Amino acid sequence: MSRITDLRLHSIAIADPPLRSSYGLHAPYALRTILELESSDGVVGISETYGGEAQVLQLEALRGQIVGADPYRLTGFLSPMVEGTPAGNAKSDRSQTYLLPGENPLDATTRTYAAIEVACLDLIGKTVGQPVCDLIGGRVREEVPFSAYPFYKHAGGGGEGDDEREDEYGEALTAEQLVEQVREMIAQYGFRSIKFKAGVLEPEVEVETVKQLYRALGPTVPLRIDPNSAWTVETSVRVGRELAEELGRGGYLEDPTAGLENMAAVRIRLVAEGIMTPLASNVAVTCFADIPQSLQLDAVQIILCDVHYWGGMRQVQHLARLARTHGLGLSMHSNSHLGVSLMAMAHVAAATPHLTYACDTHYPWQSEQDEVVLGGKVPIVGGCVRIPNKPGLGVELDYDKLARGRERYAKCGYRKRDDEAEMRKRVDPAWKRELPKW
Amino acid sequence: MSRITDLRLHSIAIADPPLRSSYGLHAPYALRTILELESSDGVVGISETYGGEAQVLQLEALRGQIVGADPYRLTGFLSPMVEGTPAGNAKSDRSQTYLLPGENPLDATTRTYAAIEVACLDLIGKTVGQPVCDLIGGRVREEVPFSAYPFYKHAGGGGEGDDEREDEYGEALTAEQLVEQVREMIAQYGFRSIKFKAGVLEPEVEVETVKQLYRALGPTVPLRIDPNSAWTVETSVRVGRELAEELGRGGYLEDPTAGLENMAAVRIRLVAEGIMTPLASNVAVTCFADIPQSLQLDAVQIILCDVHYWGGMRQVQHLARLARTHGLGLSMHSNSHLGVSLMAMAHVAAATPHLTYACDTHYPWQSEQDEVVLGGKVPIVGGCVRIPNKPGLGVELDYDKLARGRERYAKCGYRKRDDEAEMRKRVDPAWKRELPKW
Numbered sequence: 024m025s026r027i028t029d030l031r032l033h034s035i036a037i038a039d040p041p042l043r044s045s046y047g048l049h050a051p052y053a054l055r056t057i058l059e060l061e062s063s064d065g066v067v068g069i070s071e072t073y074g075g076e077a078q079v080l081q082l083e084a085l086r087g088q089i090v091g092a093d094p095y096r097l098t099g100f101l102s103p104m105v106e107g108t109p110a111g112n113a114k115s116d117r118s119q120t121y122l123l124p125g126e127n128p129l130d131a132t133t134r135t136y137a138a139i140e141v142a143c144l145d146l147i148g149k150t151v152g153q154p155v156c157d158l159i160g161g162r163v164r165e166e167v168p169f170s171a172y173p174f175y176k177h178a179g180g181g182g183e184g185d186d187e188r189e190d191e192y193g194e195a196l197t198a199e200q201l202v203e204q205v206r207e208m209i210a211q212y213g214f215r216s217i218k219f220k221a222g223v224l225e226p227e228v229e230v231e232t233v234k235q236l237y238r239a240l241g242p243t244v245p246l247r248i249d250p251n252s253a254w255t256v257e258t259s260v261r262v263g264r265e266l267a268e269e270l271g272r273g274g275y276l277e278d279p280t281a282g283l284e285n286m287a288a289v290r291i292r293l294v295a296e297g298i299m300t301p302l303a304s305n306v307a308v309t310c311f312a313d314i315p316q317s318l319q320l321d322a323v324q325i326i327l328c329d330v331h332y333w334g335g336m337r338q339v340q341h342l343a344r345l346a347r348t349h350g351l352g353l354s355m356h357s358n359s360h361l362g363v364s365l366m367a368m369a370h371v372a373a374a375t376p377h378l379t380y381a382c383d384t385h386y387p388w389q390s391e392q393d394e395v396v397l398g399g400k401v402p403i404v405g406g407c408v409r410i411p412n413k414p415g416l417g418v419e420l421d422y423d424k425l426a427r428g429r430e431r432y433a434k435c436g437y438r439k440r441d442d443e444a445e446m447r448k449r450v451d452p453a454w455k456r457e458l459p460k461w
Numbered sequence: 462m463s464r465i466t467d468l469r470l471h472s473i474a475i476a477d478p479p480l481r482s483s484y485g486l487h488a489p490y491a492l493r494t495i496l497e498l499e500s501s502d503g504v505v506g507i508s509e510t511y512g513g514e515a516q517v518l519q520l521e522a523l524r525g526q527i528v529g530a531d532p533y534r535l536t537g538f539l540s541p542m543v544e545g546t547p548a549g550n551a552k553s554d555r556s557q558t559y560l561l562p563g564e565n566p567l568d569a570t571t572r573t574y575a576a577i578e579v580a581c582l583d584l585i586g587k588t589v590g591q592p593v594c595d596l597i598g599g600r601v602r603e604e605v606p607f608s609a610y611p612f613y614k615h616a617g618g619g620g621e622g623d624d625e626r627e628d629e630y631g632e633a634l635t636a637e638q639l640v641e642q643v644r645e646m647i648a649q650y651g652f653r654s655i656k657f658k659a660g661v662l663e664p665e666v667e668v669e670t671v672k673q674l675y676r677a678l679g680p681t682v683p684l685r686i687d688p689n690s691a692w693t694v695e696t697s698v699r700v701g702r703e704l705a706e707e708l709g710r711g712g713y714l715e716d717p718t719a720g721l722e723n724m725a726a727v728r729i730r731l732v733a734e735g736i737m738t739p740l741a742s743n744v745a746v747t748c749f750a751d752i753p754q755s756l757q758l759d760a761v762q763i764i765l766c767d768v769h770y771w772g773g774m775r776q777v778q779h780l781a782r783l784a785r786t787h788g789l790g791l792s793m794h795s796n797s798h799l800g801v802s803l804m805a806m807a808h809v810a811a812a813t814p815h816l817t818y819a820c821d822t823h824y825p826w827q828s829e830q831d832e833v834v835l836g837g838k839v840p841i842v843g844g845c846v847r848i849p850n851k852p853g854l855g856v857e858l859d860y861d862k863l864a865r866g867r868e869r870y871a872k873c874g875y876r877k878r879d880d881e882a883e884m885r886k887r888v889d890p891a892w893k894r895e896l897p898k899w
Binding site: 033080086089093095096097098099100102103106156157158160162163194311312315319337338340344345347349350374376377439 | 465500531533535536537538540541543589591596598599600601698749750752753775776778779782783785786787788812814816840
C-alpha cells in the first residue's frame with residue numbers, strides 16, 4: 024500500500040498590490056504556504072494555503088501523523104479536526120468581523136485539515152490518473168465561473184526594493200478609476216460577474232461606483248458589493264435601497280454590517296421595502312456552528328464557502344447540500360492566492376452541484392513572475408477556469424519559481440497578515456479599523 | 462481511461478420470515494436487485510438495492526447513460542437525481558407513512574442513483590485496490606456497530622413449497638417469546654443495542670415487552686422502539702412516559718405517530734413532563750426537503766439515514782454533517798437485505814464521523830442459503846461488522862447463489878412488496894392498515 028513518505032512545507036511570499044478594504048491595506052507581499060506530500064510510489068501531491076509562521080507551525084505539529092500515513096485514510100483519521108463542536112456548543116464569536124482570513128485562531132484546525140486533504144486528493148488523483156473533481160463525486164461542470172474582483176487601490180503594484188513592480192491597473196480611488204479597472208479585467212479574463220470590495224470610501228462614493236459599473240456593464244452582469252462589515256444597519260439599508268436595481272439582478276449585498284443580529288435587521292428592513300437583494304456572508308457565517316442561528320434570524324441568504332477555511336473539499340460539499348436544503352445560495356470566498364489554490368477552488372466547484380454564484384478570486388492581482396505553477400498562470404477564459412484533462416489538481420510545481428518564493432519570504436520580513444498595521448505604515452499613521460465606520 | 466462496458470441487473474428473491482409490523486406481514490420472499498457494472502479493465506463493481514419490477518425498470522431506463530460512462534464521472538453526471546427539489550418546493554408528503562421502503566415513488570430517483578453510486582464506488586475501489594470507505598473520506602472506525610432487530614412474528618421461516626424452511630427463532634407473539642428471540646440474537650451476534658419493531662400488538666403488550674427486555678438485558682443495552690406511526694399522540698406520550706426509564710438510557714422512540722406536527726406534539730408533551738427520550742424518524746423525515754420543517758417544529762431529534770433511499774454514500778455523509786450542525790443524532794435504517802447491502806451500510810458508516818447510534822439491520826433474518834456473497838454470510842461479531850482488508854465493498858458475488866436467487870424470483874410470483882395484502886392472505890382476510898391504530 025502506498026504511504027506518505029515526506030511532508031514538505033514551503034513558506035513563500037508573493038507580490039501583492041496595495042489593495043484597500045475595511046481591514047486596511049494589503050502589504051507589498053501576501054504570504055502563502057505550499058504543501059507537498061510525497062508517496063512511497065514517488066508521486067507528489069500538492070496544495071496551497073494561508074501563509075506565515077502560525078500556519079506552518081500548525082502543519083508541522085501534524086508531521087508525525089502525516090508521514091507514514093496512507094493518503095486514502097489520513098483524512099478520516101484527522102476528521103475530528105473538521106467535525107468541530109456541536110452547534111449548541113459553538114463559541115459565541117467565531118466570526119471574522121475583527122479577524123483577517125487566515126488569521127482566525129478559531130478556524131486554525133479546519134484550515135490546516137483542508138491543506139492536508141487537498142494534498143492527499145491531489146496525490147491520490149496523480150496516483151490513479153484521475154482529476155480531483157472526479158474523486159469527490161464527479162464533475163457537474165467542466166468550466167467554473169469566477170467573478171472579477173475589483174478593489175479600490177493605491178498606485179503601484181506589489182513587492183519591495185528590487186522586487187517592486189507596477190501592476191497593470193494603477194490607482195483606483197474614484198468611481199471612474201474603478202470602472203476602468205473592471206473594464207481592463209473583463210477585457211483580459213472575460214469575467215461575467217463582478218464582486219466589488221467596498222467599505223473603503225464614503226458610502227456615497229461606493230454607491231456611485233456601483234451605479235457607474237451598472238451603467239457601464241448593463242443589467243446582465245451581476246454585481247456584488249462587499250464592505251466587510253463597515254456599515255451600520257442604517258447605512259446598509261440605505262445602500263441596499265439605493266442599489267436595489269443594481270444589485271437586484273443576480274447580485275448580492277455581502278456582509279454590509281457586523282454580526283448576525285444586525286444582518287437580520289438589514290434583511291427585514293429591506294424586505295419590508297420590497298427589496299429582495301439577498302445578503303451574503305463570509306464574515307458573520309464562517310463555520311457550520313454559525314448556521315442554525317443565521318437560519319433562525321434569516322440573517323444570511325447566501326453563504327460563501329471556502330475550501331481553505333471551511334475544512335476542505337468534502338466539507339464544502341456538505342455545506343452546499345445543507346445550503347440547498349435550507350434554500351440558501353452558495354458562493355465562494357477568495358484570499359490572495361496562486362494557481363494551486365485556484366485549481367483546488369475550481370475542482371471543488373466543479374464537483375459541487377449547488378454552487379449558485381460565480382466564485383470570487385484574487386488571482387488577477389497576482390503576477391506571472393510569482394506563480395509557482397509549472398507553465399505559469401492558469402488561464403481564465405470567458406471568466407472561467409476549465410478543468411484540465413490531467414490527473415489530480417491538474418498542476419505541478421515549478422521548483423525554480425518556488426525557490427524564488429521562498430527567498431522572497433526569507434527577505435521580506437512579513438510573517439503574518441496585518442492590514443491595519445500596513446495602513447498605518449503607508450497611508451495614515453493614525454488609521455484604526457473601527458466598526459461600524461459609516 | 463476505464464469505461465463501463467456492461468450493466469447487469471439481477472432480480473432475486475430471498476426467503477423472509479413472517480415478520481410483523483404496522484404495515485402488515487412480510488411475504489415469504491423479500492425481493493432485491495443486484496447490480497453489476499463491468500469496466501473495460503474487466504473489473505466488476507456491485508451493489509444491492511430494493512427489488513421488484515419497478516426498481517429494475519428505473520435502472521434499465523438509465524442503461525444508455527451508464528454503459529460507456531467513466532465510473533469516476535457517472536455520479537456527477539447523474540447528480541440531478543439526488544439534488545432534489547429545493548426545500549421550499551418540497552412535495553407536501555414525501556413521508557413513508559403509507560408507503561413501504563422501496564415502494565415510495567417519490568424517492569425512486571434517489572434509490573436508483575444510490576444503487577449506481579455504490580456500484581461505481583465498488584468498481585473504483587476494486588480497480589485501485591482501496592476499500593470504499595477510504596474512497597469517500599477515509600474510515601473513522603474499523604468496526605461498525607449494528608443493533609439486534611427483533612420482530613413479533615409468526616412461527617415458521619420464509620420461502621414457499623420445496624423452498625420453505627423454518628427459521629431458528631420460532632413464533633414471537635408475546636413479551637416472553639420476544640425476549641427469547643433477542644437472547645438468541647445476542648448469543649449469536651453479540652449485539653449491544655436493540656431496535657424493537659412494534660406497532661403490532663396492543664401498546665400495553667409492547668410496553669410490557671420493552672420492560673421485560675430491560676429487565677433481561679439491564680440498563681447498559683440501549684433500547685429503541687419503532688411502531689411505524691401506529692399510535693396517536695396520546696398513546697405515544699403514554700408509551701414515552703411508561704418507558705421513560707427503559708428508552709432513556711441511550712435509546713429512542715422512533716416514529717411513534719404519523720407526521721411532523723404530531724411528532725412535535727409528542728416531543729413537547731414529553732419534555733414538559735421532564736422526559737427527554739429523543740424521537741427518531743425514517744417515516745416522517747425521509748429526505749432533505751423534510752428537514753427544515755422538522756427542525757422548526759423540533760419534531761425529530763434523530764434522523765435515520767439509509768444509503769439506499771437517501772441517495773447513496775455521499776448524500777448520507779452530507780446528511781450526517783447537516784445533522785451535526787443542527788444538533789441532531791444520526792442512526793441508520795434497514796430493510797430486508799443481503800451481504801452486499803450490509804457492506805455498503807458498513808462502509809458508509811465507517812466513513813461518517815457523526816453516526817451516533819448503532820445501525821439497524823435485518824440481516825439475521827436472512828438465511829445462509831440465500832446469501833449471494835461469495836463465502837456466505839458476512840460475519841457480525843460483538844454486534845459489529847469489521848471493515849475487511851479488501852478492495853471495494855470487500856465482497857464478491859457467488860454466481861451460483863445468484864442464479865438460485867434469480868430462479869426463486871422467477872418462480873415466486875412476487876413483483877413488489879405489499880405487506881398489507883400478505884397480512885390479509887395469511888392472517889386476517891379483513892385486515893387493513895389504519896393509522897393511528899391505537
